[in-house]
Amino acid sequence: MTTATAGKVKDLRDELPKLGLRNHWYIADASRKITEKPTTIKMLGEDLCFFRDAGKVYALDNYCPHRAMLLSEGKRYFPGTITCVYHGWTFDVHGKLVAALNEGPDSPLPGKVSVRSYPVEERNGYVFVWMGKGQPKPLEYSVPADLLDPKNTIHVRVETWGCNWMPSIENLQDSHDTFTHRTSLWYFFRRLPAWVKVGSDVLPQKNGVEMRMDVLGPPQDNYETVGKWPRSNWWRKVAVNSNQKGKYPTSELTMPAVVRVGFEGLRFIRLMVPVDENHVRGFLFTARYAPGLQAITYRLYYHLWASWALVNFFIGQDKVVFEKMDFSKPERLAASDVGIVKWRRLVAEAWKREKEEELEADRPEVTGRPELVEGAERAA
Numbered sequence: 001m002t003t004a005t006a007g008k009v010k011d012l013r014d015e016l017p018k019l020g021l022r023n024h025w026y027i028a029d030a031s032r033k034i035t036e037k038p039t040t041i042k043m044l045g046e047d048l049c050f051f052r053d054a055g056k057v058y059a060l061d062n063y064c065p066h067r068a069m070l071l072s073e074g075k076r077y078f079p080g081t082i083t084c085v086y087h088g089w090t091f092d093v094h095g096k097l098v099a100a101l102n103e104g105p106d107s108p109l110p111g112k113v114s115v116r117s118y119p120v121e122e123r124n125g126y127v128f129v130w131m132g133k134g135q136p137k138p139l140e141y142s143v144p145a146d147l148l149d150p151k152n153t154i155h156v157r158v159e160t161w162g163c164n165w166m167p168s169i170e171n172l173q174d175s176h177d178t179f180t181h182r183t184s185l186w187y188f189f190r191r192l193p194a195w196v197k198v199g200s201d202v203l204p205q206k207n208g209v210e211m212r213m214d215v216l217g218p219p220q221d222n223y224e225t226v227g228k229w230p231r232s233n234w235w236r237k238v239a240v241n242s243n244q245k246g247k248y249p250t251s252e253l254t255m256p257a258v259v260r261v262g263f264e265g266l267r268f269i270r271l272m273v274p275v276d277e278n279h280v281r282g283f284l285f286t287a288r289y290a291p292g293l294q295a296i297t298y299r300l301y302y303h304l305w306a307s308w309a310l311v312n313f314f315i316g317q318d319k320v321v322f323e324k325m326d327f328s329k330p331e332r333l334a335a336s337d338v339g340i341v342k343w344r345r346l347v348a349e350a351w352k353r354e355k356e357e358e359l360e361a362d363r364p365e366v367t368g369r370p371e372l373v374e375g376a377e378r379a380a
């Protein structure tokens with residue numbers, strides 16, 4: 001256990017991947033949203049084209065290698081293929097060019113041109129895509145088991161936030177909770193500590209960090225310079241006493257951008273997907289094992305209470321902070337940010353490893369352009 005003082009630490013933000021780690025599975029969407037009609041989803045700075053063929057989901061790079069028309073505008077004329085609407089180049093579900101309709105049946109291009117295809121897995125009603133190169137790891141490497149277990153009752157809200165992916169998750173490793181959310185409905189009838197001291201551990205097995213509230217201050221405390229905080233606490237004298245150790249759940253932050261908080265049988269899980277440098281898509285899950293009739297009560301609880309008190313209001317308070325803070329300005333991290341420091345170190349190391357592996361692999365990107373230029377030159 002470490003309740004470390006972060007003190008003056010090296011600013012690692014320039015060593016973090018602005019578009020997220022690559023060698024991981026990311027959630028694309030709910031299964032029911034991906035149909036035979038191609039659709040585009042932007043993730044990690046790239047546009048991917050998703051579609052379903054014979055019941056299975058496929059993902060291709062969204063730019064046709066010919067003239068970069070969007071494949072998501074494509075047509076599904078032939079089984080097992082997608083045809084670009086501009087000149088009719090037709091690719092199989094794995095991205096290989098099988099016909100160039102505009103060039104005729106004797107075109108030499110089929111078999112020589114391809115568009116990148118991404119490994120896809122569909123599990124428990126959701127579609128996941130492997131964004132790295134090379135052999136994908138098992139889905140469990142990047143996705144918490146709670147979301148893959150069909151026995152759990154799961155709700156999800158999807159939102160896009162106007163901030164980089166890092167600030168959207170690293171606050172789950174600091175001590176803002178009883179300050180920022182003090183005014184939330186979720187905490188309104190709870191007696192909260194005036195301050196907390198957090199501790200953080202690296203979780204090597206889980207590829208992440210865990211934060212705990214190690215010391216809880218009194219419900220109200222006196223600060224010599226400004227006086228009492230909270231300034232008024234009278235209604236909480238009759239509230240549920242949350243000012244006790246063990247009343248606050250630990251919070252896990254694991255790669256690639258997964259937050260997991262377990263609380264009284266509920267699991268709050270955020271799968272964050274970097275969209276571009278300044279936007280992140282959040283899949284905000286609430287999961288509970290609720291067999292039989294319990295599932296009905298749990299659904300009522302979610303729709304009548306948790307969905308607005310927690311997801312709308314509580315997480316809404318986080319969103320305001322993320323979108324208004326400036327992630328490029330200098331920071332002065334403190335002891336309460338120890339979890340953030342540990343998390344950034346892990347991400348920076350993982351990103352360095354990914355770049356080294358890519359250099360080692362030294363695999364040329366498969367693209368149609370060299371052949372096309374060759375063919376075009378011959379024709380000219």
Ligand code: FES
Nearest residue numbers: 064066067084087
């Ligand atoms: S741009 Fe796609 S076939 Fe020409």
Ligand SMILES: [Fe+2]
Nearest residue numbers: 177180181318
């Ligand atoms: Fe928060």
